[in-house]
Amino acid sequence: MKRIVSIILIVLMVYSFVACSGTVIATHTAEQIVEELKSSGMPITNVVVYNETTDPNGLLGRPHQYTSKVNFSDPAHKDADIASPDNTVEVFQYADDAWxxxxxxxxxxxxxxxxxxxxxxxxxxxxxxxxDILPEDAAKYEEAFKAIIG
Incomplete structure (x- = not known):
């Protein structure tokens, strides 16, 4: 009898863990992250939000690729090409794909x-x-980025 009760308790525990585990999803789009970086004081200009037809890499929305992408300029670095922003935020459906x-x-x-x-x-x-972004400025971006993501 004790064995049956133990098995039932184990099965109930397993089901309760499965029921309580939620699917983790990205909570920000690339555009939201760039806006928050800008709000935190980063010198961001020329924000370009891509979609499936404008993504220059042709990866947006494809399997295991990013689900949103934004490029932006940082006019503080010496070779900033304002017309062609070269800094990027990409968001993925799965953390493993981002890695x-x-x-x-x-x-x-x-x-x-x-x-x-x-x-x-x-x-x-x-x-x-x-x-071309100076290491100390890159560190500021990294700190702000990590603060946004949490």
Whole structure:
């Protein structure tokens, strides 16, 4: 009898854990993150919000790729191209996909020092900054980014 009661209790515990576990999803879009970075004092201009037809990489909305993407300029760095913003926020459906994307970008730019980027990944989110941004300014972006994501 004790064995049956123990089995029933274990089954009930398993079902209660499954019922209580929620699906974790991204709570911010790339546009919202950029707006919050701007509100936190980061010198952001020329915000470009992409959709499935305007994404220059053709990845937005594709399986295991980002679900939203925004590029922006930081006029404080010396080679800022205001007409062609080169800093990016990407949001993914799965944190694992964001991690993979961050690593791909790091690996690709590692072999090309002139195009190396600062790449910060937290959960579903990736922040990519142009290599011309000063390290102390990149650290400020990283701090603000992590504060937004929580």
């Amino acid at each position: 993979k994307r961050a690593n791909v970008v790091r690996d690709v730019t590692k072999s090309m020092p002139a195009s190396a980027e600062y790449v910060y990944q937290v959960s579903f989110y990736v922040l990519r900054l142009n290599h």
